[in-house]
Amino acid sequence: MRLFLVTLLAALLTAAMAAADVSPEELYQPCASCHGADAGGNAGLQAPRLNHLRPVYILAQLDKFQRGLRGAGDATAAAQQMAASVSMLPPPERWPELAHYISELASGPSAATLAGGDPVLGGDYFNQFCGACHGPAAGGNVALNAPALAGADDWYLAAQLQAFREGQRGQHREDRSGRQMRNMARVLPDQQAILDVIAFIRSQPQ
Ligand code: HEC
Ligand code: HEC
Structure with a gap:
């Protein structure tokens, strides 16, 4: 019974997120906690900048994380964390809007953290x-x-x-x-x- 309720709740949540009146900005909210409101990244969380990427590449990577082609098996802890975060994604039909929204965000160049390269x-x-x-x-x-x-x-x-x-x-x-x-x-x-x-x-x- 508990499992049924949880499943039902998850289905309702997904349905709510699929609703057309949920803006791309709202779809991005759960992602912002790691990748930043401007998708400029958060080094402390190992969550990279995303706003320099094209929508088509963002979509391909989300698909890989969801299908276990990236972030599964022997993947790094960071990649596994992202793979676990796909549960926050809206239904696939809204992914293009989300990816487009991310690619339109802007941030200044991220600070250099590596020295010694020529x-x-x-x-x-x-x-x-x-x-x-x-x-x-x-x-x-x-x-x-x-x-x-x-x-x-x-x-x-x-x-x-x-x-x-x-x-x-x-x-x-x-x-x-x-x-x-x-x-x-x-x-x-x-x-x-x-x-x-x-x-x-x-x-x-x-
Ligand atoms: C718990 C923190 C966390 C959350 C929440 C999160 N991510 Fe990530 N994301 C990461 C980390 C860490 C990586 C780096 C994975 C790696 O090192 O391979 C990543 C990687 C990515 C990549 C691959 C970038 C590249 O250059 O290949 C995309 C795209 C992405 N995230 C999109 C999203 C979207 C969209 C959401 C919201 C549904 C989201 N992420 C939520 C932590 C998070
Ligand atoms: C044969 C074509 C090809 C060559 C040559 C190539 N790459 Fe790539 N690279 C790719 C592809 C395709 C991807 C996307 C992989 C995926 O979808 O997961 C990629 C992904 C990457 C990524 C991950 C970016 C991200 O946002 O997660 C880095 C970093 C990278 N390449 C660096 C390099 C460097 C440095 C070189 C030269 C030593 C190089 N690549 C040579 C095709 C290539």
């Missing part, structure tokens, strides 16, 4: 290994599913490269774009190269 050396690595998919100025390439990196938090870029290298992201068989990136993350020779590439990405305009 943007010139990083530019060489980037042109050689990354630009073909992410674009010469790290603006992303929709046709290749490659997200914009310019504008992202430096700590988040480092954490994701690490996760791809360790097989904590992009490991799922059905995660084709993640697997592609996983192979690419391994071409950077060492930690210094990662810092250099991130310094280059951070030097590019959003």
Whole structure:
């Protein structure tokens, strides 16, 4: 009986969120507690900036988190936390509006937290290994599913490269774009190269 009530309540909540009179801003409210009201990110919670991303990439990642292609298995604690947060999402038919709302938010560039990267050396690595998919100025390439990196938090870029290298992201068989990136993350020779590439990405305009 208790379970039935809980299920009923959840169904009612979902129905309420699906209602057309709930604005995209309201749909974003539960997300703001981690990602910030302007989607500028919160380093303390390991929740990244989202407002530099295109809606199509946001949608793809929400779908991956919900289907367990990202944030499951051996994923990092941060990714597991996001995977658990998909319960706060409205029904899928409202995701496009939510993603569009997020991508329209604005915030200043996030503060640098990593030191010691050489943007010139990083530019060489980037042109050689990354630009073909992410674009010469790290603006992303929709046709290749490659997200914009310019504008992202430096700590988040480092954490994701690490996760791809360790097989904590992009490991799922059905995660084709993640697997592609996983192979690419391994071409950077060492930690210094990662810092250099991130310094280059951070030097590019959003
Ligand atoms: C409890 C905190 C928390 C809440 C609530 C939360 N997120 Fe997240 N989110 C995270 C963390 C942490 C990550 C980073 C995951 C990782 O490191 O792989 C993340 C990652 C993401 C990403 C992937 C970004 C990228 O560049 O790939 C998207 C998109 C996202 N969240 C959207 C949302 C939306 C939309 C909501 C509201 C339904 C939401 N999040 C609610 C913590 C949260
Ligand atoms: C073959 C195309 C390709 C190449 C080359 C490539 N990437 Fe990616 N990258 C992708 C794709 C596709 C994704 C999205 C993965 C997903 O959907 O989970 C991605 C995701 C990322 C992410 C996660 C961004 C986020 O918001 O979560 C980072 C960081 C990244 N790439 C950095 C790099 C760097 C640095 C290089 C060069 C060493 C590189 N990529 C080379 C295709 C590529």
